[in-house]
Amino acid sequence: MSEPILTLDAVEKRYGADVAVERIDLAIDKREFIVLMGPSGCGKTTTLRILAGLETPTAGEVRLWGRPINDVPPWQREMPMVWQSYALFPFLDVRRNVEFGLKQRGGMSAGERRKKALEWLDRLGIAHMEKRGIHQLSGGQRQRVALARALALEPEVLLLDEPLSALDAHLRIRMQGELSRLHSELGITFVYVTHAQSEAFALADRVVIMSEGRVQQIGAPREIYRAPASRFVADFIGASNVVGGTVVEEKDGTVVLETPVGRLEATGSRAKGAAGALSIPADWIAVEPAGEATDGTAVEGRLVTEDFTGAVVTLYVELHDGSQFFVQKQQHEIERLSLKRGTRVRLSWPLEHATILPE
Numbered sequence: 001m002s003e004p005i006l007t008l009d010a011v012e013k014r015y016g017a018d019v020a021v022e023r024i025d026l027a028i029d030k031r032e033f034i035v036l037m038g039p040s041g042c043g044k045t046t047t048l049r050i051l052a053g054l055e056t057p058t059a060g061e062v063r064l065w066g067r068p069i070n071d072v073p074p075w076q077r078e079m080p081m082v083w084q085s086y087a088l089f090p091f092l093d094v095r096r097n098v099e100f101g102l103k104q105r106g107g108m109s110a111g112e113r114r115k116k117a118l119e120w121l122d123r124l125g126i127a128h129m130e131k132r133g134i135h136q137l138s139g140g141q142r143q144r145v146a147l148a149r150a151l152a153l154e155p156e157v158l159l160l161d162e163p164l165s166a167l168d169a170h171l172r173i174r175m176q177g178e179l180s181r182l183h184s185e186l187g188i189t190f191v192y193v194t195h196a197q198s199e200a201f202a203l204a205d206r207v208v209i210m211s212e213g214r215v216q217q218i219g220a221p222r223e224i225y226r227a228p229a230s231r232f233v234a235d236f237i238g239a240s241n242v243v244g245g246t247v248v249e250e251k252d253g254t255v256v257l258e259t260p261v262g263r264l265e266a267t268g269s270r271a272k273g274a275a276g277a278l279s280i281p282a283d284w285i286a287v288e289p290a291g292e293a294t295d296g297t298a299v300e301g302r303l304v305t306e307d308f309t310g311a312v313v314t315l316y317v318e319l320h321d322g323s324q325f326f327v328q329k330q331q332h333e334i335e336r337l338s339l340k341r342g343t344r345v346r347l348s349w350p351l352e353h354a355t356i357l358p359e
C-alpha cells in the first residue's frame with residue numbers, strides 16, 4: 001500500500017460543550033475522489049474545514065504525506081476550497097478573481113498570472129467571459145470561475161463543499177460530469193461534501209457516511225448501496241426495506257427473525273434470542289397478485305401509492321401491521337400487472353438478498 005496523501009487520525013472538534021466531530025479516522029489516497037455524506041449537522045463541513053486549516057482540531061492529528069499539519073495555516077497548505085456560495089470577489093472581474101490566489105501566493109509575474117488564469121478559464125469553457133463582472137454571470141458560470149480560481153493554484157488536493165447545490169437540476173448533472181472529467185484528467189485528490197446521494201454515488205471512488213461526528217461506513221458506492229454496515233446507513237441510503245425483530249432460529253448462515261410483519265429469513269448469523277434488523281433491497285423485490293402462499297421470503301399487503309419518476313416506479317405497499325414496504329421496478333416490469341390503489345399484492349425476494357445488518 002502506498003502512503004495516503006491525507007490522514008485524519010482520531011480527529012475531534014468541540015466548541016465548548018458542543019461536539020461537531022466526535023472522532024474521525026480516515027486515510028485518503030492520492031488521486032482519490034472521496035465524498036463525505038451524512039445528515040445535516042453530522043460534521044461533514046467541519047471535517048472539510050479541518051482539512052483546509054480553517055478549523056483546528058481539539059484532539060487528534062491531520063497529516064499530509066505523513067507530516068502533521070494541525071498547526072499549518074490554510075495559505076500554506078495549498079488545499080483550496082470551493083463553496084456552494086462561490087465566495088468570489090464582486091469587485092474583481094472574472095480573470096482577476098482567478099488570478100487572486102496566484103497573486104497572494106506570489107512568485108509569478110503579472111503576465112504569467114494572466115496566462116495561467118486564462119488557461120484555466122479556457123479549460124472550464126469561460127475564457128470569453130474573462131472581463132465580465134461576477135454579477136453578470138449565471139450560477140453555473142460562477143461555479144466555473146470558483147473552480148478555475150482553485151485549480152489555477154495547481155493543488156494536490158481540492159476541497160469542495162456542496163459545490164453544486166445552488167444549481168438547478170439540469171446544470172447540476174452537467175457540472176457533475178465536468179467535475180468527474182476534471183478529476184480524472186488532473187489526477188488530483190478531491191474531497192467533496194454533499195447531501196445528495198445521487199451526486200455522491202455518481203462521483204465518488206469511496207463514500208464516507210457520517211453521523212453525529214463519527215464515520216459510520218467507508219466504501220465504494222456499490223458496496224455501501226448493496227451492503228450497508230448498519231441500520232443507520234441502510235435507513236440513510238434508503239435503498240432497502242429494513243425490518244427489526246428477534247432471532248428465533250439460526251443455522252448454516254441463515255437466521256429466522258420474528259418481526260411485526262411475520263417470520264422472515266435472512267442470510268448472516270446472529271445468536272438465537274438476539275435482536276436484529278434485516279435489509280431487503282427495494283429493487284430485488286418481485287411483485288405479483290396476492291394469493292400464493294407467503295413464507296420467510298415473502299409478505300402480502302395492499303398497494304397504497306405509486307410514485308412514477310420516469311423509467312423507475314416506486315410502489316408503497318401497506319402490510320397487515322400498518323408498516324410499509326417499498327419496491328422499485330422498471331415501468332415496463334409492472335405494466336402487465338395493471339395494479340390499482342388498494343390491489344392486494346405479494347412481495348417476494350431471493351433469500352440471498354435479505355441480509356441481517358451488522359450490529
Ligand SMILES: Nc1ncnc2c1ncn2[C@@H]1O[C@H](COP(=O)(O)OP(=O)(O)OP(=O)(O)O)[C@@H](O)[C@H]1O
Pocket residue numbers: 015018019020021038039040041042043044045046047195
Ligand atoms: N462554530 C461553531 N460553534 C458551535 N457549534 C458548531 C460550530 N460549527 C459547527 N457547529 C456544530 O457542529 C455540528 C456539525 O456541523 P457541520 O457544519 O460540520 O455539519 P454538516 O454535516 O456540514 O451539516 P450541514 O449539512 O447542515 O451543512 C453541528 O451540530 C453544528 O451546529
